[in-house]
Every structure is written in C-alpha cells, then in structure tokens.
Amino acid sequence: KAGVTQTPRYLIKTRGQQVTLSCSPISGHRSVSWYQQTPGQGLQFLFEYFSETQRNKGNFPGRFSGRQFSNSRSEMNVSTLELGDSALYLCASSREPGLAGGGFLAKNIQYFGAGTRLSVL
Amino acid sequence: GQQVMQIPQYQHVQEGEDFTTYCNSSTTLSNIQWYKQRPGGHPVFLIQLVKSGEVKKQKRLTFQFGEAKKNSSLHITATQTTDVGTYFCAGRSSNYQLIWGAGTKLIIKP
Numbered sequence: 001k002a003g004v005t006q007t008p009r010y011l012i013k014t015r016g017q018q019v020t021l022s023c024s025p026i027s028g029h030r031s032v033s034w035y036q037q038t039p040g041q042g043l044q045f046l047f048e049y050f051s052e053t054q055r056n057k058g059n060f061p062g063r064f065s066g067r068q069f070s071n072s073r074s075e076m077n078v079s080t081l082e083l084g085d086s087a088l089y090l091c092a093s094s095r096e097p098g099l100a101g102g103g104f105l106a107k108n109i110q111y112f113g114a115g116t117r118l119s120v121l
Numbered sequence: 122g123q124q125v126m127q128i129p130q131y132q133h134v135q136e137g138e139d140f141t142t143y144c145n146s147s148t149t150l151s152n153i154q155w156y157k158q159r160p161g162g163h164p165v166f167l168i169q170l171v172k173s174g175e176v177k178k179q180k181r182l183t184f185q186f187g188e189a190k191k192n193s194s195l196h197i198t199a200t201q202t203t204d205v206g207t208y209f210c211a212g213r214s215s216n217y218q219l220i221w222g223a224g225t226k227l228i229i230k231p
Contacts, residue, residue, distance in 0.1 A: 035221075041223075042209075042221065042222075042223040043221045048219075056216070056217070059122075090164070109154070109166045110154070110156075110164070112163040112164050112165070113163065
C-alpha cells in the first residue's frame, strides 16, 4: 500500500506570492490533517478534513485555507506569503477522524507524508 | 484553549542512560498517542493509550496514561543511538481534535 504522498517536496517562493500544496492520502483513508512544523514551534495544527468537510481548524490566519476532494486528496493554499510562513508542511491521513473513547482505535492513527518544505524569500 | 504541555524540550543522555518525557493536559483526554520523528523525517506513530492508568510496553519503551487521563509519559530504558529523534505526544480532546505537545528531542552525547 502506498503511503501518504505530498507534492512538491520543496518549494521556493517570494513574499506576497501564493502557494498550493497537495496531499494524497493512503488508499482508503478519508481524513486528512495538515500541520506546520518550524524548529521553534513544533507541530502546529492547521486543519482537518473528512468527506470534503473541514472538521477542525487551528489558530492560523485566513491566508491559510484548504479543501478536500471526493477522492480524499487534499490541497492547502497559502496566499500573500510572508517570511514567517517558511516551514515544513506535513500532511497526515487516517481512516477516520478523531474518535473518542476506546472504539475503533486503529482508525484515527495519523500517517504522515514526507512533507513539503516551503522557503519564502 | 486546550493545551498539552510536554517537557523537557531537550534531553541529553549518554548512550545506555534512561530517558523520560512527560505530557500534561489542561483537560481530560479521550486518548493519547505517541509519535517519533527521526532527524530529517516525519512523525511515525508509536502507540495509543486509551484507558485510565494504562501502561504499555514496547521492548525498551514504556508508556503510561495517568489515572485522571490528563497526563502521560514515555520512558526509554538504556537508550541506544537508534532512539535519537523527537518524541511527540498528541492527546485527543473532547471535541475530537488532536492536540500536540511541543515534543522532546532526545540527544545522545558522544
């Protein structure tokens, strides 16, 4: 089974531009989450999608947006790039979104892609 | 908002020494997951704890979930160079969001 695929792996942009990152989840996984990782801030949750609907959203400005398609593939978009947006953007897929308690444990394990490293100059 | 505090941020150990990282949540968690990220890699799932007071072992790794389901720990016995990386806890909150700790970076002293 292929893992989570993120494209592109590396990206260089300049301030003010916009960027679109793509994530193809593991076959059969319907939930996709996006994270920003920087050396000083750890993993910051951006948003989670399930069945083309955004289920949860982190504390990021509106310049960060995302969507999920009917085949579960997801894209995230960052408009009006700032220097501080330079980071590793990770996508994670799971079979189901977060489930409380002890039910269906394996369904909400997150499988991460290799990430897209974005540099904003 | 809901937070999961993870300490320490870094831990330097000699090979063969033990390592422990702790996570504390401001609210009760439904479950907690642990991930490991090797240098240059991406987080990889290690284990999930669900029950109050649960303890699970994977070879030299011992994971615990507190009685109140607000704290958790990962203990590695006799560290090896292959243990190097950053260990993250991630707690599932009541609204199903996964709240991540900041990670503990394990560094083996030469």
